[in-house]
Amino acid sequence: MLRRGCRVSAGLFRAPRIAPGLRSSTDALVSRFCPEKTDLKDYALPNASWCPDMLSLYQEFLEKTNSRSWIKLPSFKSNRDHIQGLKLPSGLVAATDKGDWRIFTRCIPVAGQGYEYVIFFHPAEKKSVCLFQPGPYLEGAPGFAHGGSLAAMMDETFSKTAYLAGEGLFTLSLNIRFKNLIPVGSLAVLNVQVEKIEDQKLYMSCVAQSRDQQTVFAKSSGVFLQLQLEESSQ
Amino acid sequence: MLRRGCRVSAGLFRAPRIAPGLRSSTDALVSRFCPEKTDLKDYALPNASWCPDMLSLYQEFLEKTNSRSWIKLPSFKSNRDHIQGLKLPSGLVAATDKGDWRIFTRCIPVAGQGYEYVIFFHPAEKKSVCLFQPGPYLEGAPGFAHGGSLAAMMDETFSKTAYLAGEGLFTLSLNIRFKNLIPVGSLAVLNVQVEKIEDQKLYMSCVAQSRDQQTVFAKSSGVFLQLQLEESSQ
Numbered sequence: 001m002l003r004r005g006c007r008v009s010a011g012l013f014r015a016p017r018i019a020p021g022l023r024s025s026t027d028a029l030v031s032r033f034c035p036e037k038t039d040l041k042d043y044a045l046p047n048a049s050w051c052p053d054m055l056s057l058y059q060e061f062l063e064k065t066n067s068r069s070w071i072k073l074p075s076f077k078s079n080r081d082h083i084q085g086l087k088l089p090s091g092l093v094a095a096t097d098k099g100d101w102r103i104f105t106r107c108i109p110v111a112g113q114g115y116e117y118v119i120f121f122h123p124a125e126k127k128s129v130c131l132f133q134p135g136p137y138l139e140g141a142p143g144f145a146h147g148g149s150l151a152a153m154m155d156e157t158f159s160k161t162a163y164l165a166g167e168g169l170f171t172l173s174l175n176i177r178f179k180n181l182i183p184v185g186s187l188a189v190l191n192v193q194v195e196k197i198e199d200q201k202l203y204m205s206c207v208a209q210s211r212d213q214q215t216v217f218a219k220s221s222g223v224f225l226q227l228q229l230e231e232s233s234q
Numbered sequence: 235m236l237r238r239g240c241r242v243s244a245g246l247f248r249a250p251r252i253a254p255g256l257r258s259s260t261d262a263l264v265s266r267f268c269p270e271k272t273d274l275k276d277y278a279l280p281n282a283s284w285c286p287d288m289l290s291l292y293q294e295f296l297e298k299t300n301s302r303s304w305i306k307l308p309s310f311k312s313n314r315d316h317i318q319g320l321k322l323p324s325g326l327v328a329a330t331d332k333g334d335w336r337i338f339t340r341c342i343p344v345a346g347q348g349y350e351y352v353i354f355f356h357p358a359e360k361k362s363v364c365l366f367q368p369g370p371y372l373e374g375a376p377g378f379a380h381g382g383s384l385a386a387m388m389d390e391t392f393s394k395t396a397y398l399a400g401e402g403l404f405t406l407s408l409n410i411r412f413k414n415l416i417p418v419g420s421l422a423v424l425n426v427q428v429e430k431i432e433d434q435k436l437y438m439s440c441v442a443q444s445r446d447q448q449t450v451f452a453k454s455s456g457v458f459l460q461l462q463l464e465e466s467s468q
Contacts, residue, residue, distance in 0.1 A: 007414050080376050099370055100347075101418075104380035107342055107371040113334075114341060136333055137341040140393075142314050146338035147393075147405040148386025155382035159374075171381040175409045180241050184335075 026123045029164050030071055033082065044075035044119065049112025053187040053211050054133050061120045061129065073119045073160060079103045083229070105156045113137045117153060119160055126165040130157040130190035132208070134182055144181035150188070150218055151176055154206050157192050158222040161204065165194045168202040168224030176220040182208075188217050200226045260357045263398050264305055267316065278309035278353065283346025287421040287445050288367050295354045295363065307353045307394060313337045317463070339390045347371045351387060353394055360399040364391040364424035366442070368416060378415035384422070384442060384452055385410055391426050392438050392456040399428045402436040402458030410454040416442075422451050434460045 046055055064070040076082055078101045108114025116133040132153050140146030155174055162168025182188045188208050195203045202224040208217040280289055298304040310316055312335045342348025350367040366387050374380030389408055396402025416422045422442045429437045436458040442451040 078376075079374065083376070101373050101376070102371040104372045104374060104383045107348060137336040138338045139313060139335050140338060141404070142312075142317070142335070146386065146389070147408065148382075148389040149338045151385040151389060151408060152380065152382025155380070155385060159381075170375070170415075171412050173409070173411045174381065174385060175407070177407045178405050181404075 026126075026164060026166075029167070030121070030123055033160075033164060034071060034074055038074070040074075040076045040081050042074040042076065043106050044073065044117065047111040047116070049116060049133075049135070051133060051185060051187055054116070054131050057131055057187070057189070057211060058118060061131075065120070069124065070120045070122050073121055073164075075106065075118070077102055077106055103156075104152060108135070108137050115149070115153065119157055121161060121164055123164070126161075126194040128157055128161040128190075128192040130192065132188045132190055133186065134184055134188075136184050139184060141181060143184055145184060145188075147176075147178055150178075150182065150208060151220075154190060154192075154208065154218075154220050155222065157190050158204050158206065158224060161192050161194065162202045162222075162224035166197050166202050167226050167228055169227040169229070170225045172201065172223040172225050174220065174222045176218055178218045179216045180218075182217050187211055197226070202226065260360075260398060260400075263401070264355070264357055267398060268305060268308055272308070274308075274310045274315050276308040276310065277340050278307065278351065281345040281350070283350060283367075283369070285367060285419060285421055288350070288365050291365055291421070291423070291445060292352060295365075299354070303358065304354045304356050307355055307398075309340065309352070311336055311340055337390075338386060342369070342371050349383070349387065353391055355395060355398055357398070360395070360428040362391055362395040362424075362426040364426065366422045366424055367420065368418055368422075370418050373418060375415060377418055379418060379422075381410075381412055381452075384412075384416065385454075387422075388424060388426075388440050388442065388452070388454050389456065391424050392440065392458060395426050395428065396436045396438060396456075396458035400431050400436050401460050401462055403461040403463070404459045406435065406457040406459050408454065408456045410452055412452045413450045414452075416451050421445055429455075431460070436460065 046058060061070055062072060065072050080101060105115045113135045114137045116135065117130055119128055119130045121128045130153065134145035134149055138145050138149040154176065155171055159171065189211055190206055190208045192204060192206045195205055204222045204224065206220045209215060280292060295304055296306060299306050314335060339349045347369045348371045350369065351364055353362055353364045355362045368379035368383055372379050372383040388410065389405055393405065423445055424440055424442045426438060426440045429439055438456045440454045443449060
């Protein structure tokens with residue numbers, strides 16, 4: 001099975017149904033996800049490529065983190081760094097080789113060329129904001145971001161939000177309606193919300209728009225499967 | 235408008251409704267898309283990173299191109315190369331700077347690290363096959379391709395098919411149901427079909443599965459907007 005793929009449909013991981021009381025709290029998930037000390041490089045920090053809109057909105061949200069209502073999520077090179085200390089479901093045991101693995105949305109290392117983004121998460125309201133600035137390597141129509149690059153950014157923001165809000169791990173479905181193209185080098189603000197958690201699934205929505213909310217780039221919905229990650233004994 | 239985005243909804247480009255007789259034929263579109271002589275590098279050619287399944291299926295389809303029933307599509311570094319000689323709709327006039335622009339699905343230049351893919355198109359049946367091998371920079375869950383990387387690959391295959399089958403240019407919607415994860419370094423075969431063309435829209439479907447069709451990775455549908463691209467007078 002692993003050789004060909006790994007099923008993501010509910011139940012096919014043979015994960016037992018998890019009683020709500022056994023779930024990790026959002027606080028515990030956030031603490032595990034946001035280590036106070038780490039040697040890992042955080043890619044979700046301002047650099048010279050960020051446009052003024054992105055920089056100033058980043059500062060606005062950063063100030064909101066002082067009250068802990070919002071949390072700035074770190075973004076490491078690989079999901080392998082994000083899941084340290086967790087035991088993955090059977091069938092998802094990653095090769096332990098030291099190869100150069102990268103999470104897709106951090107695939108381009110040079111600042112400004114590819115994905116520039118930072119995600120802020122609001123634990124109490126189970127929502128996130130992603131500030132996304134597509135670079136020239138994310139082009140579709142000349143001068144504009146590829147629809148697929150926005151789809152991937154939405155999926156990634158859904159994914160991190162689903163994990164922190166309720167141990168949502170795998171995308172079951174993703175539906176996107178595109179409205180306007182995003183100019184390369186400009187800011188798109190993705191507002192993600194967990195709509196409901198039901199039957200081991202998280203139902204989420206996203207609106208991607210300009211900072212002044214005058215231009216909607218796309219709207220989407222996503223469904224994620226909940227899977228409890230055990231702490232590794234190692 | 236262009237500063238904030240570019241509308242993709244039908245009619246908002248102010249594109250006149252195009253009578254069917256004025257449309258370019260699929261043959262003309264294919265000829266324009268697949269130049270017999272070019273100095274541009276074609277990235278849709280085998281390299282040492284391709285797995286045996288990808289190589290052998292590529293050879294199978296390449297043989298089918300001899301009868302011209304199937305066409306192997308070239309894949310250049312940027313969509314700007316693919317649209318040479320065409321005039322884009324107003325609002326989509328790309329900056330003419332000589333910056334390093336790349337189409338998103340060719341954003342990672344080192345063979346095997348990112349997207350490896352080749353698309354074959356069947357003009358008579360308005361369908362395509364994309365052979366897709368995700369590399370380690372496209373990771374989501376450890377050892378598996380990020381759902382967003384598959385979403386982008388589907389969008390790109392839809393896009394090229396929609397253009398050649400009926401001048402479909404912009405993604406209006408994309409709906410994906412994920413079934414199984416794709417192991418990094420293995421082959422996913424995307425079968426794309428134009429289901430109908432109606433009211434200036436192309437309705438398309440895609441199934442991504444293993445070569446032996448035993449494992450379905452994802453199913454999707456997409457709707458694309460038709461826009462006639464005038465030939466440039468330059």
